[in-house]
Amino acid sequence: MSEFIQYTLQGLAAGGFYALSALGLAVIFGVLGVVNFSHGACYMLGAVISAVLLAELDLGFWPALLIVPVVMFCFGVLMERLLVRWLLALDPLYNFLLTFGLTLVLVEAVKMRYGVSGLPYEVPAGLGGQVTLGSVSLSTYAIFACVFSVVVCVAVGLLITRTRIGMIVRAATEAPERTRALGINVGRWVTPVFGFGIALAGLAGVLAAPTRAITAEMGSNFIIILFAVVVIGGLGSILGAVVAGFLVGLVEAYGIAYAPAYAQIVIFVMMALVVLVRPSGLFGREEIA
C-alpha cells in the first residue's frame, strides 16, 4: 500500500509536468491553430536554462522558477513574430514542419554548447528530504512539484474562466471568425498567447530539472507523450489537457512500477482506446466541423 501511494505521488508529479506543458500546447493550438512540435524542446530549454543559471550565475531553483518562464515568454514572442506568424495563413502542416525543424536546431545547439552528458542540478534546499506519514515515506520535492503544478493549472483555469482575456481566448479558440465579427481584435492576442504557452513549457522544464537528467534530448520523448496527452484530453480542450496530463503521469508511473517493460506502451494503448471510443478525446467536442 505504501508503495502504491508513492507511485501515485510520483505519477502525479510527472503528470504535473505533462499537464502544464499540455496546457501551453492546448492554448497555442486553440488560438493560433498551430501544433507546436517544438514544445518538448521548449521544456528542455526550461531545464537547461535552470542549470545554466545555477552554474554560471549561481542562481538556484527559486529564482529560476521566476526567471525561466519570463525568458521563455520572450523566446515564444520572438518565435511567433519571426517565424510562426509568416506561415499562419498557410496549411497548418507548414507550422508543424517549421516547429519540427526548430526542435532539431534547438536540440543540436544545446548539444554543441553543453554536450550530451547531463547537466548537474539539485533538489532545492528545504525540499530535499522525505515526508513520513505513518508507514509511507514520500519525497518532499515530488509533493511540492505536484502541488505547484496543480496550483498553476488552477490559476490558469481561473484566468481563462473568470477574466475577460480568458473569455476572449475561449471564444477565439472555438470560433475565431465569429469573435472578430463582434469587433474583438483576435490578432492582438496571438503573440502574447503564444509566449504564454511557451512559458508554461519552460516552467514545466524548471520543475523537472531537479528530478530528471538535463540533456538536449530530454524533450524528444516528452513531446511524444505530450501528443498522447493532448489526443487523450481532446485537441484544443484546455480542461482535457490538464486532466489527461495527470492521468498519463499516473498510468506511466504505475506502468514503470508494475510492468516496466510495457510502461511506454500502456500510454499509447490508452490513447488508442480513447480514440476508438471517443475520437475527439475525453473532453474534446464531438463535432469538429
Place this chain on the structure above:
Amino acid sequence: MSSATPLLETRSLTKEFRGFRAVSEVDLTVSEGSVHALVGPNGAGKTTLFNLLTGFLTPSSGSVLFDGRDITGLAPEQIAPLGIARSFQITSLFEQMTLREHLELALASPTGMGRQWWRPVSRMSVFADRSMELLDQVGLADRAGVPAGSLAYGQKRALELAIALALDPRLLLLDEPTAGMGIEDIDRTITLVKRIASGRTVVLVDHNMHVVGSLADRVTVLQAGQILAEGPYDEVRTDERVITAYLGSAHV
C-alpha cells in the same frame, strides 16, 4: 424612399478567386431603415458578398461605403464597431459558453472594457440586465445559464440574432436566418426579425420566398455574381428574367 441617403453602397464590387468571378461589378444600394433581401440560386455570390461587406474577404476591386465612409479593406474587428453586425449561415456559436456569456462578450466589445483584460468577468454584471433583456427579446431568457451547445437548432439561430443585436448595429446582415428550420420556427423567426428590424437597416439572404416576401421592402436578385434584377418583392417576383433564372415556373 429611393431619394433617402443610402446607408450601404457598393461600387463595382468584384471578388475573383483564381480567375473565377464570384462577385462581379456589383452596385448595391441599401437605403437607411429598409429591409433589403438578397436572393439568388446557390453559387450566385450572396455569401461572398456578405463576407466582402464585413471584411472577412478583401475585394479584388471596387469599394464598399457605409454611411458615406469608405470601409473597403478594413478588418472585421474594425468594421463591427462602426455599427455593422452579421449573423452566420453556419451556426458557429461558442458551444461551451453560456448564453449570458455570449451576450456579455458581445456587449463588452465596443466599450473600453476591451482593453481591461484582467477584469474579472463578474464585473461585467453591468451588462447583466441588458443581456437578459436581449435574451428575453428572442425568447431565451429562461436558458441564460446553459451552454449554447445544449440549445435546439431554432434556439441557436435565435441566439445568433440576440448576439447581433447586442452590438446595437445600424446595419444588420442576416445570412439565411431560417436555413434548416421547420415552418413553425420560420414563422417565429419572421416575427422576430420584423420586431428587431424596426429602427434599423437589415440586409437579408434567404432562400425561402415566404420569408423574403414577408420581410423585404426591396429585393436584389443575384445570378453568377451579377445583379440580375432589383425592385420591390412583387415586382421582382413577376420579372420574366427572374422567373426563368431562379424561381422556376412552379413558384408562380
